[in-house]
Amino acid sequence: MTSDNHAPSMRPYGSHLLICEHGDCADPEAAAALQQRFRELTQPLGLTKLRNPARVKCTLSGCLGVCAGGPIVVVYPDGIWYHHVDAALLERIVREHLLEGRPVEEHIFHRQSDAPEANEAADYAPDHSGDDADSDPAEPTGGKPGSSPESEARRKAARANRKQKGLLIVNTGNGKGKTTAALGILTRAWGRDMRVGGIQFFKHANANYGELRALERMGVTLTPMGDGWTWTSRDLDETQSKALHGWEAAKERIVSGDYDIFFAR
Secondary structure, eight states: OOOOOSOOOOOOOSEEEEEEOSSSSSOHHHHHHHHHHHHHHHGGGTTTOTTOTTOEEEEEESOOSOOSSSSOEEEETTTEEEOSOOHHHHHHIIIIIIITSOOOGGGEEEEGGGOOOTTSOOOOOOOTTSOOTTSOTTSOTTOSTTOOHHHHHHHHHHHHHHHTSOOOOOOOOSSSOHHHHHHHHHHHHHHTTOOEEEEEEEEETTOOOHHHHHHHHHTOOEEEEEOSOGGGOSOHHHHHHHHHHHHHHHHHHHTTTOOSEEEEO
8 A cells, every 4th residue: 555646547448347256146266267267368369468458357346236147247338247157158258249349149138228318217126235225214115216116116026036045054164153143144134024043953952042042032932952062962872863853843944934044053
């Protein structure tokens, strides 16, 4: 970092590829592999040389706000967005779009030219972070400023569809923090009026830990069904049997449809 306040300089370039590596729409390793493949394809063509005013920059980006259909690749200044980009499609994008000026139409899901006019409402689904139209009490009841009843209905439909998408989060590793992380998700979901619960198939059935007391006050059931820590067990067969029984009970509750978020540990 420097304290110099002078504006930086940059050589001219013709296009810029952004590859989402956030991880919600695709594996970040897939994004890194695409960037490496881009270099392999473009360096022999001179498309990455600094002295080429038509050079193409390629950058791994944070979340692009789509969170589905990845890997996502955007080409600017054209404002063309591609979905499910693999090595073969990337090669076509370089050859057909960048070199020949012909976008790969069948893999485009959005283009900047499709943007609404200034006096027209944009029909975007809510942000993936959960900042949807009805999450801010200070906002007018009509939803986002300038939104129409039709676009509001589309946003609600998008939220409803997104709730149907299953998500499995695994907290693993040595040391502490796994239960704390899971309980954080559980608490946030409870704050959003979601149906939450859980089973601890390792924790002792008579346990009375702080999280159990706190969740009980919140009206959330987290049931310990195990035999405690394995290294303190006097009968490992019985400990294993109780853990397996707890896991079977957890599976039944997970598929019951009674919960939006279920915690199993």
